[in-house]
Amino acid sequence: MFITFEGIDGSGKSTQARLLAETLRKAGHEVVLTREPGGSPGAEEIRRLVLEGDPDRWSAETEILLFTAARRDHLERVIDPALAAGRIVISDRFADSTRMYQGLSRGDLRGLVDKLHALMIGREPDLTFIIDMDPETGLARAKGRGGTEERFEDFGADLQRRMRAGFLDLAREFPDRCLVIDGARAPEAVADEVAAIATRALG
Incomplete structure (x- = not known):
């Protein structure tokens, strides 16, 4: 099974991806935890x-x-081999993030994102958790982390508000795989809900 976590910056999706991987490993599953952009050298x-x-x-x-090139390498070297070997792949972001950040951030480029995705990637997750968070709260949390990877946070709160609305629209567009999870709760409560849903989906 291919599981992804999506949401605005600071929503807690990275934490939830890690916690789900830990839970499923304890239950005896082989799990590959990865991220985008990245995941392969x-x-x-x-x-x-x-x-x-x-x-x-x-x-x-x-x-x-650039994101499509990174995703193609990630798919070839990590995701597809792991799924072929029967492992569960959990990714912190995938194509839905490109649909939102590049497809909506500076013009209506969603059609271009989808065309490139169909041509070069051709895979959707089996299950996507969209961790929903108030944009101002999420941005404050993201900026509070420090570090150098803040280029998208530097676009400001307006982008985060549009991304949140976009992710909620995406959940309505893909109801068979996207589930919106309230991220404004304690991480443990969010993790319990996510783990219960994932466990049911794994059968």
Whole structure:
């Protein structure tokens, strides 16, 4: 099974991805925990290009190409081999993030994202958890982490508000795989709900 976590910056999705991996491993499953952009050596190099530097460093169109290139390498080297070996793959972000951040952030480029995805990726997750969070709260949490990977946080609260609305729309667009989870609770409560849903989905 291929499980992804999505949401705005600071929503807690990375924490929830890690907690679910730990829970499923304790239950005896083989789990590969990965992330995007990144997850493979080549994709991690691209990650540094797109997440660091000035907000205007790249156009949205260039970002779409970079993210798709990173995702293709990640798919070839990590995701597909793990799934073929019968492992559960949990990814902190996947194509839905590109649909939102590049597809909506600076113009209506969703169609371009979807065309490239169909051409070069061709895979959707089996289950996607969208961790929902108030945009201002999420942005404050994300900025409070420090570090150098703050290029998208530097676009400000307006982008986070549009991304939240976009993720909620995405859940309505793909109801068979997307579930919205209230991320404004204690991490343990969120993790319990996520684990119960994932366990049921695994049968």
